[in-house]
Amino acid sequence: CNIKVRRGDVLAAWSGMRPLVRDPNAKNSAALSRNHVIETSESGVVTIAGGKWTTYRKMAEDTVDRVIAEHNLSHALPCKTQQMQVEGAKEYHPNLSIELCQLYGFDPEVA
Numbered sequence: 001c002n003i004k005v006r007r008g009d010v011l012a013a014w015s016g017m018r019p020l021v022r023d024p025n026a027k028n029s030a031a032l033s034r035n036h037v038i039e040t041s042e043s044g045v046v047t048i049a050g051g052k053w054t055t056y057r058k059m060a061e062d063t064v065d066r067v068i069a070e071h072n073l074s075h076a077l078p079c080k081t082q083q084m085q086v087e088g089a090k091e092y093h094p095n096l097s098i099e100l101c102q103l104y105g106f107d108p109e110v111a
């Protein structure tokens with residue numbers, strides 16, 4: 001299929017820079033990771049680096065759980081991000097896109 005995409009065909013674009021980190025525990029020191037790496041310093045500071053925008057909730061969960069484990073916070077609950085709705089999800093329903101089109105005239109591809 002040889003289709004030419006025109007500027008008007010593009011609805012949105014996203015670009016950015018993703019940090020690549022070297023996992024200090026990896027056997028191959030030249031390997032760069034697109035995943036996140038959590039490291040605890042000798043003084044107990046927990047640091048997270050790398051990761052992807054689409055995995056921020058998993059990154060948060062791993063970091064919170066690491067802090068609890070590293071600092072023996074046995075009274076603390078594990079991270080609850082999996083049970084929480086993301087911002088804006090409260091009013092979501094399967095027909096929301098249709099409602100947005102009808103109420104506000106949104107293009108179906110945008111709604």
